[in-house]
Amino acid sequence: MIIIPAVDIKHGKCVQLVQGEPGTEQIELDNPAEVAKQWELKGAKRLHIVDLDGALGSGENIGIVHDIIENTTVPIQMGGGIRTKENVKNLLDAGIQTVIIGTMAIKNPDIIKELSDEYGSERICVSLDSKDNKVVTHGWTESTDKTPLEYAQIFEDKGAGSILFTNVDVEGLLGGINIEPVKELLENISIPIIYSGGITSLDDLKTLSDLGTDYVVIGSALYKGLIEFEDALEYQSD
Incomplete structure (x- = not known):
C-alpha cells in the first residue's frame, strides 16, 4: 500500500475542507509547492493534488500546479476541474x-x-465520489443514479488504469472510515483502488492495508497531526 499526502489548493493556498464544502476551511497554508516538497522530504512516494477551484468551477490554480511539478521529483496524481481532453x-x-x-x-x-488508448491506462484514473452510496459529480454537488461499484465496473471495462474512491459521507469529518464500500470495490474490481475519506488513525490504515487497498490518500489527519506521516509509513510497501 502506498500512502499519498493530499495537497488541496483553493485560492492559491493549501487547504482542508469538511466534506468539500467551500467556507469550511480547517487548514490554510501558504505556498502549496513548499508543502508538497515537505511531504516528499518526509518520504512520500507520490503526491495527490486537487484544484478545488477547478472542481467547483470558480477558477484554477494551474500556475501553482506547475510550481509543485518543478519543486518535486515524485509522481503526482491530480484532479479537479479536468473537463476536456485538452485539459x-x-x-x-x-x-x-x-x-x-x-x-x-x-x-x-x-x-x-479514448484517453487510455492515447496516453496509456496507467495515466488515466477515474474519480468516483460517493454520497449515500451514489456517485456524485461537479464538486459533490450533483448526484447520479449509480453506485460506485456499478461505475467502477464500467470504467474498468473502458480501460481506466485505476479508480480513486472517495467516501464523501466520512470525508473531512475525522471520524474514521466505513470499510464496506471500499471492501466491495476491492473484491470486485481488478485495477488498483485509491481510497480517500475519513482516515483518522493508524488503525484505519491497518484496516485498509489488511483489506489489500493499493493506495490511500490522507489529508486532514496529517495536517491536524492526528497521524504523523513517519508513523503512517509503517503501512507503506515498496
Whole structure:
C-alpha cells in the first residue's frame, strides 16, 4: 500500500475542507509547492493534488500546479476541474503522472477509452465520489443514479488504469472510515483502488492495508497531526 499526502489548493493556498464544502476551511497554508516538497522530504512516494477551484468551477490554480511539478521529483496524481481532453493533454505534457477524471468521465464514459488508448491506462484514473452510496459529480454537488461499484465496473471495462474512491459521507469529518464500500470495490474490481475519506488513525490504515487497498490518500489527519506521516509509513510497501 502506498500512502499519498493530499495537497488541496483553493485560492492559491493549501487547504482542508469538511466534506468539500467551500467556507469550511480547517487548514490554510501558504505556498502549496513548499508543502508538497515537505511531504516528499518526509518520504512520500507520490503526491495527490486537487484544484478545488477547478472542481467547483470558480477558477484554477494551474500556475501553482506547475510550481509543485518543478519543486518535486515524485509522481503526482491530480484532479479537479479536468473537463476536456485538452485539459488532460496539457497536464500530462506538464509532467503530471496521472490525471484524475470525475465529472467528464461520468458524462461520457467513452472518453476514458479514448484517453487510455492515447496516453496509456496507467495515466488515466477515474474519480468516483460517493454520497449515500451514489456517485456524485461537479464538486459533490450533483448526484447520479449509480453506485460506485456499478461505475467502477464500467470504467474498468473502458480501460481506466485505476479508480480513486472517495467516501464523501466520512470525508473531512475525522471520524474514521466505513470499510464496506471500499471492501466491495476491492473484491470486485481488478485495477488498483485509491481510497480517500475519513482516515483518522493508524488503525484505519491497518484496516485498509489488511483489506489489500493499493493506495490511500490522507489529508486532514496529517495536517491536524492526528497521524504523523513517519508513523503512517509503517503501512507503506515498496
